[in-house]
Amino acid sequence: DQQVKQNSPSLSVQEGRISILNCDYTNSMFDYFLWYKKYPAEGPTFLISISSIKDKNEDGRFTVFLNKSAKHLSLHIVPSQPGDSAVYFCAATSQRLGSTLGRLYFGRGTQLTVWP
């Protein structure tokens, strides 16, 4: 059962425009969410995260929005650059004790292509 879903396997955006990557989750125990970026032949690289006590977190060109009632989060990249072309994974976890503590649940990823 996929508890974290990324329903768009790919996204193509022109350089300079906004990229919006979406993610949905089903487990209400999740209270911390992360985005990772992965280039071929490399491991996932941490990009940005957000706690469930917030609805927005910003770091330079990257902003993550969280809508707890809809169990939805999104990553905005503005402006998009060709070097942003990679697979983006959404991940979720829980900071509370229990079987979800310390483990990341990942979506299947979205391949972002930024063209000049």
Next chain:
Amino acid sequence: DAGVTQSPTHLIKTRGQQVTLRCSPKSGHDTVSWYQQALGQGPQFIFQYYEEEERQRGNFPDRFSGHQFPNYSSELNVNALLLGDSALYLCASSPGTGKNIQYFGAGTRLSVL
């Protein structure tokens, strides 16, 4: 400051064989987690080690086992390999169990023939 390092980079085995993958965590990190990433999928949690003990385990059979050493490095062992075990195996480290941001190595690509 070295990040998470994994060895070997690539490995080819045949069905029924056993394999050991190795991981050195990022400096200052004492918790190691292992993930399996099949083609076209996101990483799936295998287990997590902290203080040389398995603290959390995902939905993987007992053929998958691990170990953590006093220097925090870790091994993943897979026995009786199946074709379906072919995947990228990722190691991640964090400064303490329950710390949410995990830092990943480049992975070991295992092919089972």
